[in-house]
Amino acid sequence: MATIKYTKEHEWVRVEGDIGTVGITDHAQQQLGDLVFIELPAIGKKVAQGDEAAVIESVKAASEVYAPIGGEVVEVNAALGDDPAKVNADAMGGGWFFKIRIANPKELDALLDEASYQDLVGESH
């Protein structure tokens, strides 16, 4: 059973073994509006937890996507380059950004679980 964890910056990471799949939350895509451009990290790039890992641009704003967990990028969702709308349509599924080989699973403890994340987005607006 995969675990999903969240950041306060509205990224999610789904952990299966030592691989984490990363995306932005449904709340994030709603707030951003239609995405028009996504810059994904290079495969093989090593990131620390909290590092900038991707850049997204919507009709409203440009923002960074931070690595919810440190490690090495092993796969990216190249389809997003041609069709950023996938993130608006299915942020938690087909709109994933990249997969990362997790360097230190203990870092997951610093992230929010589903209930805490829902509290966070519930109270901000």
Place this chain on the structure above:
Amino acid sequence: MSAPAVTITGHRGLQHEEPLIFERDSPGMTGVDLPEPAPVNDRLGGLGRQGRIGLPGLSEPEVVRHYLRLSQKNYAIDAGMYPLGSCTMKHNPRLNEKMARLPGFAGVHPLQPVSTVQGALELIGATGHWLSVLTGMPAVAMSPAAGAHGELTGLMIIRAALEDRGDARKRVLVPESAHGTNPASAAACGYVVESIPANERGRVDLGALKAALGPDVAAFMLTNPNTCGLFESDIIEIAQAVHAAGAFFYCDGANFNAIVGRVRPADLGIDCMHINLHKTFSTPHGGGGPGSGPVVLSAALAPYAPVPYVVSDKNGFRLVESVEESDAKPFGRIKGFHGQVGMFVRALAYMMSLGSDGLRQVAEDAVLNANYLLASLKDTLSVPFEGPCMHEALFDDRFLKDTGVSTLDFAKAMIDEGFHPMTMYFPLVVHGALLMEPTETESKATLDTFIAMVRGLAERAKGGDADYFHGAPRLTPRRRLDETAAARNPILRWSPPAN
């Protein structure tokens, strides 16, 4: 709301539907009658162009009408109120334009011998002197070509000063309410940018700032008044903390219009500030003319200002053009030639015509007008931070909660009412921001019309007429644009239709 009238021509009254100039092409049509060129023996070896080069053929009246019709679709400060927050869209006095068109200024060329441009050099020096006196800062770099260019210049000066003392630093701190250009300029200058949160009063969180300061911080960049339209009331303590950490205190002078003539930034402990001549000093914005962003400097930073700069001695005025001939330590050059001299003419005309008392009244009236908006709208819209405000009034979108109307929809409806919308979704520290800056040049009558319009729209939104807002604007040459399609599939170039 009835649908816009459908006409035979597609024109709407005296507003013409105007195609691209290339679509008006009548091959062979021309506005000038030139003699046939004499035959030449070209040496292109058969590589000369065979077909048309594709310039459209039009007569002179067709060209004149084309561009006049396009200009009629434009909205400008000369056409009406333009309350774009943080942009200071004030009237550009015609006297400025008259001065800039004097032949001695309009015809001047940057490569003319210095002996023939003594007046222009004196003017650069005089404009800089006014800026020095108004800010209390001893030096000014005149060449930056825009506000963000001034930010970059200021940061490069700070970097040169730090490196000169053997203390290169890595980080620049920027409040989260800052103009986006601040972190961008710091990043372009090679610094790591760190965001400082706002407190519940919409000001910089002093505790968070102090915690983030350290021996690797090069500068703290603050806008004062900030983009919430609020004066940073802790600024003296902020300056002390920044200086205690060995960092420089950069001020974004975009909002100088609120304090010009009343507050000297030097007295607040600021080391470096750019001034947008196209905001506070009434030179044209954007498409109306080049920007200009002189940077005023404290004594500690003055030696590092870029070349060229104007000096005077008994022989008159001259330019110090290179690092080698300077007796200071300029970091180099930031722009070709000497800055936007045409803008200096306009800014100096503005400063001299208003005088120091007039400039003081500019700030007072700008703040008064913004507070009139705030006071007149605060019970209708929602106010995130307690007033009074400075030169601009910030609202958030709580008043639209559960109406189905967004800040964007609200702004689009304002266009049908004949107003340029306010700044929206900025600053980022409040949700669905509406940032209104009336400036001092709007009359009470105009403000009252604007206020009545905003109140009327807000009541309409709260009354449940969301469809009205979703359908706006209705009276513009084009309705709501598909921003998503435009960004995802931009068509950047006209192509002739396939035959």
